[in-house]
Each structure stands twice: as structure tokens, then as C-alpha cells.
Amino acid sequence: MARRADRPRLLLPALLSTALGTGLVLSVLELHSVSAGLGRQVAEQLPASGVSNPVTAVLLNFRGYDTLLEVAVLLLALLGAWSLESSRRPPLARPAPPVQEMLTRLLAPLLVLVAGYLLWAGAGAPGGAFQAGSVLGAAGILVLLAGWRCRRLAAAGRPLAVLGPALFLLVGWALLLLQGSFLDYPPARAGLLILAIETAAMLSIGATLAALFVAVLGHGGQRP
Amino acid sequence: MAALNLLAAAFDLLLAAALVALAWQALRSPDLFRAIVLFIVFGLLMALAWVRLDAIDVALAEAAIGAGLTGALLLAAWARLQRAAGGADGETR
Amino acid sequence: MGAAELPGLLLLLASGLFFLAGTVGLLRFPDVYTRLHALTKADNLGLGLLAAALALQAQSLADAGKLLLIWLLVLVSSASVSQLVAAAARKGGIRPWRR
Numbered sequence: 001m002a003r004r005a006d007r008p009r010l011l012l013p014a015l016l017s018t019a020l021g022t023g024l025v026l027s028v029l030e031l032h033s034v035s036a037g038l039g040r041q042v043a044e045q046l047p048a049s050g051v052s053n054p055v056t057a058v059l060l061n062f063r064g065y066d067t068l069l070e071v072a073v074l075l076l077a078l079l080g081a082w083s084l085e086s087s088r089r090p091p092l093a094r095p096a097p098p099v100q101e102m103l104t105r106l107l108a109p110l111l112v113l114v115a116g117y118l119l120w121a122g123a124g125a126p127g128g129a130f131q132a133g134s135v136l137g138a139a140g141i142l143v144l145l146a147g148w149r150c151r152r153l154a155a156a157g158r159p160l161a162v163l164g165p166a167l168f169l170l171v172g173w174a175l176l177l178l179q180g181s182f183l184d185y186p187p188a189r190a191g192l193l194i195l196a197i198e199t200a201a202m203l204s205i206g207a208t209l210a211a212l213f214v215a216v217l218g219h220g221g222q223r224p
Numbered sequence: 225m226a227a228l229n230l231l232a233a234a235f236d237l238l239l240a241a242a243l244v245a246l247a248w249q250a251l252r253s254p255d256l257f258r259a260i261v262l263f264i265v266f267g268l269l270m271a272l273a274w275v276r277l278d279a280i281d282v283a284l285a286e287a288a289i290g291a292g293l294t295g296a297l298l299l300a301a302w303a304r305l306q307r308a309a310g311g312a313d314g315e316t317r
Numbered sequence: 318m319g320a321a322e323l324p325g326l327l328l329l330l331a332s333g334l335f336f337l338a339g340t341v342g343l344l345r346f347p348d349v350y351t352r353l354h355a356l357t358k359a360d361n362l363g364l365g366l367l368a369a370a371l372a373l374q375a376q377s378l379a380d381a382g383k384l385l386l387i388w389l390l391v392l393v394s395s396a397s398v399s400q401l402v403a404a405a406a407r408k409g410g411i412r413p414w415r416r
Contacts, residue, residue: 055281097404103397110390118284126280134288141296209293216300 050190111139133205140210164204267291328370335363
């Protein structure tokens with residue numbers, strides 16, 4: 001527990017956290033008497049959004065601008081990590097123990113498959129670009145930990161990380177030029193556009209997360 | 225069934241208490257490695273909480289990113305700190 | 318709550334017992350290696366019984382197959398990871414507990 005000398009310093013954060021917690025609990029208890037937010041409007045506009053999962057519709061269509069900013073924030077985080085860490089390439093390959101090798105050989109392709117499925121199913125069921133991208137990132141980390149070196153994939157890291165925000169921006173600008181409104185999908189093409197943006201975002205998120213792991217890992221104890 | 229509602233409420237209460245207890249333990253743990261492991265477990269329980277709130281997408285994302293990827297990043301950072309400190313002394317704070 | 322649900326219920330109870338045994342083992346065993354035994358053996362068997370109980374209530378054969386696949390995946394990954402943890406503990410110098 002807290003050391004005696006720490007107690008006065010911890011008093012203010014403890015008070016503030018208790019106040020915040022109490023405020024949150026009170027506001028959640030208050031929610032029961034308030035009507036359901038925008039659920040009805042989302043359900044009404046769902047057929048025109050291009051997908052049948054309301055979460056994906058809100059993320060990629062109704063509030064697409066927010067998702068664009070989120071994907072850009074991921075890129076910013078990667079830039080931040082790269083500005084602190086000089087090594088861009090994973091540590092030198094060392095042979096992994098056989099058990100880890102077998103596990104990676106089994107899981108890496110399976111994870112790629114699951115990522116693809118999550119991306120595809122995100123249109124109608126829980127899933128989507130972020131979940132698929134994080135599964136891809138996990139596959140990348142597995143491969144890195146097993147010491148596999150794939151030079152082409154490592155070289156594709158930077159372009160892949162940029163692909164997501166770039167495609168999102170391009171679609172927005174193209175729609176701005178053609179229609180006069182940024183990121184306003186025409187309902188006939190909405191499904192296709194969402195799929196394209198989500199695919200680029202998935203690849204981007206996977207590459208960014210794996211690159212973040214490489215940056216945090218550093219030289220892995222071996223000087224190149 | 226009223227009994228099922230009672231069971232669900234008890235489960236939710238237990239989950240909430242476990243989340244708060246885990247967060248407290250993770251923040252006040254003197255050992256960094258233990259704090260990271262507790263944070264990963266916190267992420268998993270948080271994913272359960274999202275499922276109980278009927279937000280499956282968020283639960284998937286929380287399990288994959290919050291528990292899995294952030295855990296891996298934190299452990300990599302911890303390993304790097306160990307290497308930088310020489311790993312000889314026991315000071316992990 | 319018909320008699321058709323009884324096997325599922327029994328499987329669920331058995332799975333709960335195995336998970337409980339695994340947790341008790343995790344808390345009470347003296348060192349890392351014995352705790353890994355409790356985690357992988359008892360918990361995986363509990364998960365298998367849980368998957369069987371859910372498969373009985375599955376809507377289609379595909380769903381039951383997916384549950385079986387989940388169990389097999391957890392088996393493989395938890396067994397491999399526990400071996401890796403034990404190897405790392407051995408390399409880190411942790412000695413097995415002796416009476």
C-alpha cells in the first residue's frame with residue numbers, strides 16, 4: 001500500500017478520482033430515465049449506408065470523418081515511436097525454439113485468415129477494420145518473435161502504414177471533387193467504398209501495430 | 225426468470241468489483257512485471273464487461289488490442305528496461 | 318428446463334469443477350512448474366467440457382465444429398506456451414520445488 005511519505009501527495013488524486021467516479025456513477029444511474037439516443041435514426045438510415053451492421057455503418061459512413069482522424073492518429077503514434085527509436089528493422093533473426101516455431105507456423109496463417117474473415121463479416125456482424133487490423137498486428141508480432149525474416153514484408157511496412165489514411169483521404173477528396181461534399185458516399189456505391197477503405201485500414205493498422213512493436217523492442221539485445 | 229436476472233446481476237457486480245480491484249492492484253503494485261500482467265488480465269475482464277453491455281465489436285477490439293497488443297508492447301518495453309538497467313539489480317520500479 | 322438439457326447441465330457443472338480445481342492448483346502449488354501443470358491440464362479439460370456442453374446446444378453442425386476448433390486451438394497454444402514458459406523459467410534459474 002502507499003508509503004507514509006507518499007500519503008499527502010496522493011490525497012489530491014484520490015479525492016479527484018473519487019469525485020470523478022461518483023459523478024460517473026450518478027450520470028449512469030441517470031441514463032435510465034433518458035430516451036435511447038440516435039438508435040432510431042441509425043436504424044432508419046441503415047439501408048442507405050451500404051452495410052447492415054449498425055456499428056460499421058456509424059464508424060465508416062455516418063461518422064466516417066472521426067474514423068479518418070483515428071487512423072491518422074495511429075500513423076502519428078507510429079511517427080512518434082519512430083522519432084524516439086532509431087532501429088526500424090527487427091532484431092537479427094535467431095533460431096526460435098522448436099515449440100515456438102511450430103506454434104507460429106500454425107497460428108500465423110490462421111490469424112491472417114481470421115483477420116480476413118473479420119473484415120468481411122464486419123459488414124453484417126461484429127467485426128470490421130480495427131478488429132481485423134489488430135489480429136493482423138498480432139500475427140506480425142508472432143512472426144517477429146519467432147525470428148522469421150521476410151525482407152519484402154519488412155520493406156512494405158512503411159507504405160502499408162500509410163495506405164489506410166491515404167486511401168481514406170483520397171476517397172474523401174474524390175467525393176469532394178465529384179459531389180461537393182467530403183466523404184459523402186453515394187448510397188449505390190457505399191458498400192464498395194466502405195469495403196475498400198476498411199481493407200486499406202486493416203492493412204494499415206496491422207502494419208502500424210507490428211512496426212510499433214519493432215520500435216519498442218529496439219535492438220533486441222543484439223547490435224546489428 | 226427472476227433467478228436468472230439475479231444471477232446476471234450478481235455476475236455483473238462481481239465483474240465490476242474485479243475490474244476495480246485489478247485496476248487498483250495494477251496501479252499500486254511495486255513490481256513492474258506484475259503490474260503489466262495485471263493490466264493484461266484487466267483488459268480481458270474489460271472485454272467481458274463489453275460483452276455484458278452488448279457491445280461485441282468493442283469487446284473484440286478490447287480483447288485484441290487492449291489485452292493482446294498493448295500487453296505485448298508493454299512487455300517489450302519492460303524487457304528493454306531490464307536490458308538497459310543491466311538486469312543485475314532487483315530494482316524494477 | 319427439460320430433461321434434454323440435463324447432459325448439457327452436467328457437462329457445465331463438471332467443467333466448472335475442473336476450472337475450480339485448476340484455479341485452486343494455481344493458488345496453492347509451490348512453484349512455477351507445478352502451477353503450469355494445473356493451468357494446462359485442468360483448465361483445458363474444463364474448456365473441453367464447456368465446449369461439449371455448448372456444442373450440445375449449438376444450432377447447427379457448423380457451430381459445434383467451430384466450438385471444437387476453438388478447444389483444439391486453445392489446447393495447442395496453451396500447451397506450447399506453457400512449455401515455453403517452463404523453458405524460460407528454467408533458463409532464468411528457477412529451480413523446481415523440492416520437499
